[in-house]
Each structure stands twice: as structure tokens, then as C-alpha cells.
Amino acid sequence: MTAMLERYEALVATGELRSDPEQEAAAERLNRLQRELYKATASTGLIGKLLGKKPAPPRGIYMWGGVGRGKSMLMDLFVQTLDIPEKRRVHFHAFMLEVHGLLREERKKETGDPIPPVAAALARNIRCLAFDEMVVNNSADAMIMSRLFTHLIENEGVTIVTTSNRAPSELYKDGLNREHFLPFIALIERDLDVMTLNGPTDYRLQRLGGMATWHMPLGEPATEQAREAFYRLTDYPPEDAEHVPSADIDVGGGRLLHVPKSLKGVGVFSFKRLCGEARGASDYLAIARAYHSVILVGIPKMGPDRRNEAARFVTLIDALYENKVKLIVAADASPEELYQAGTGRFEFERTVSRLNEMQSADYLAMGHGEG
DSSP states (O other), X not given: OOHHXXXXXXXXXXXXXXXXXXXXXXXXXXXXXXXXXXXHHHHOSHHHHHHTOOOOOOOEEEEEOSXXXXXXXXXXHHHHHOOOSSEEEEEHHHHHHHHHHHHHHHHHHTOSOXXXXXXXXXXXTOXXXXXXXXXXXXXXXXXXXXXXXXXXXXXXXXXXXXXXXXXXXXXXXXXXXXXXXXXXXXXXXHHEEEEEOOOSOOHHHHHHTTOOSEXXXXXXXXXXXXXXXXXXXXXXXXXXXXXXXOEEEEEETTEEEEEXXXXXXXXXXXXHHHHSSOOOHHHHHHHHHHOSEEEEEXXXXXXXXXXXXXXXXXXXXXXXXXXXXXXXXXXXXXXXXXXXXXXXXXXXXXXHHHHHHTTSHHHHTSOTTOO
């Protein structure tokens, strides 16, 4: 038994996790993959170097299921206990941004097909590539993924482990030119073991412990509740608050948006940064795709003098709602009282309705990106 399964069973034994057959099966499969990676690493010695050929990698794993079923937790355990240096864990959205950057640089060289050298660069010193939250929302990603991942697996000997809220066949469903994406689905089903984690327990919501998602009025108590939600959702120790990682996400047009706290698919933003500055739908869509949960603090009551902020807030909530992002708020009033007079007040009623629905158990139980 390797550390992966030992750690998982210890969490069940201490009551931090409930016994879940699908989760246990995934833990056992990840445990076996660790052994296979150790064996593969040991076998790539002098003979492999002399032949100049990388051995076929162990089969990867694709774990999918609804929000909070333990996918990211299992991924964390797997990577943390995988005792090889040639491993990398990255959020899928960030990975694809990196891929497009590398492709742009290769195309400038005008030396032919850019996919093989990009795959080689990504695979350098990597035997296991672990993704969290694989989701495909645009044709640019869909067009390159089949060839890129084929090269990573078949030519570069990389084992892929990934999580997703969707079954492979549901990826990029109804997307533009989806026929170009179908070979990637076939690749997943051929080269990765697909495991479902859709048990009855939503561990992420369970960690919130019935905690409300709308906190008011503004002040230290509301801020503290939002802060507590972040630590529960990410399992990040509050005593290390000074070291919470930040991020810069690409919102299009060569622009980056700074996210002061960004961890495990949870992003923390201020109302002033998101709605007090000139932003558009593309900014908010990038956020909605990058984060399964958004914590938004400092939402004020708005009047006619803040009609622009109110309009941006409407666009933001539309993007979060359409992508089923969990929203945790520190605000100065209830949704009904946020914007009671001003241009667009009638249209704001839909936002009020959505904000109330986003606090419901049914909404919170939906997976990120479900439509």
C-alpha cells in the first residue's frame, strides 16, 4: 500500500470523510497508478537511454462528477503523495493559456507544425501531468486538444490525470465545430480510465456546514464570514492567511486581471475591482470559467449615481449564473435592496431573482459549467 491509499483511509477513519464506494474505487485506482509510475520510473534506465525511446506511459485517469464529490481532494492526495519529482499539477484553464502562448511563439518561427515542439516543451522533465477541472468552452482549445494530448501521451510518454464536472462525451457539448473535438473524446476513452464520482454527498457544500452565502451588512462580521467560507472551501489553514496565493487571469485582449486570493478554483474579488472599473462581458466570462466559486466582498447599496456599477454587476451575475458559479457575498443590503432606483432598475429585477436562486440548495448542488 502506498501513501495515497493510506492517507485516504486515515481521513475516512477519523471521520473527516464519509465512506463513499465511488470515491474509494478512485482512491484505489490512483494508488495503483502511483505504483505503476514508480515501476515505470525505475525501468527507464540505461537501456531506455541507449534506445533513445520513451516507454509507453501508464494509463491515465479521468475523474468526473458533480461539485464537491471529492475529485480535487483525491487529486491533491495523489499529487502530494506521488514520490517522484517529474510531476506537475495545474488548473486546466491556466494550462491552456500556457499552451496558446507557446503555440504563438512556435508559429513565429515558421518552422512547420507547432504541436510537436509545444508538446515536447510541456513534457520536459514531466512524467505525470495532473489537471483540475478540465472544461472546454471555446473552439480554439477544442481544435488543438486532440493532437496536443496525443503527442503528450504517445510521443512524450506523459501520464494524464484529470478531473472534470462532465463525462467525456459531454465535453464541449453543442460547441462550434465540435466534430474536430470528437477525436479528443475518443483519446480519453481509449487511453484514460474514466471514473465517476457522483455519490450523494457534496463534500464542498458539506465543508460550508450550512453556512449562509449572503452576508450583510458590510462590516467586519460579514467580511469574517466570507473569509471563513474561503478557508472551508479550500481547506487552507487560516493561520497561513498571509501566504494565500494570488493569480493573474487572462481576460482577453492581452489583458490580465489580478485575483488577490486564488486557490483550488475559488477566487476572491472586491466589488470595486470588478464593477467599479471599466469591464465587460468577456472579463466576467473569463472569471466564470476559471472559478467554480467566487467570493465577492464590498458590495454597496447603489443608486442613480452608480448606474454604471449596477449595469456591470448585472453582467457579472449573468456570467456567474450561466456557468453555475457558487457566489459568496459580503454586501450592504439584501438583493432586493441593492439597487432600488436608477437607470436599468427594471432589468435589475432579473438579477435580484438570480441572486436569490444562487443561494438555494438546488443551485449550490449543480456542477460548475452545467447549463
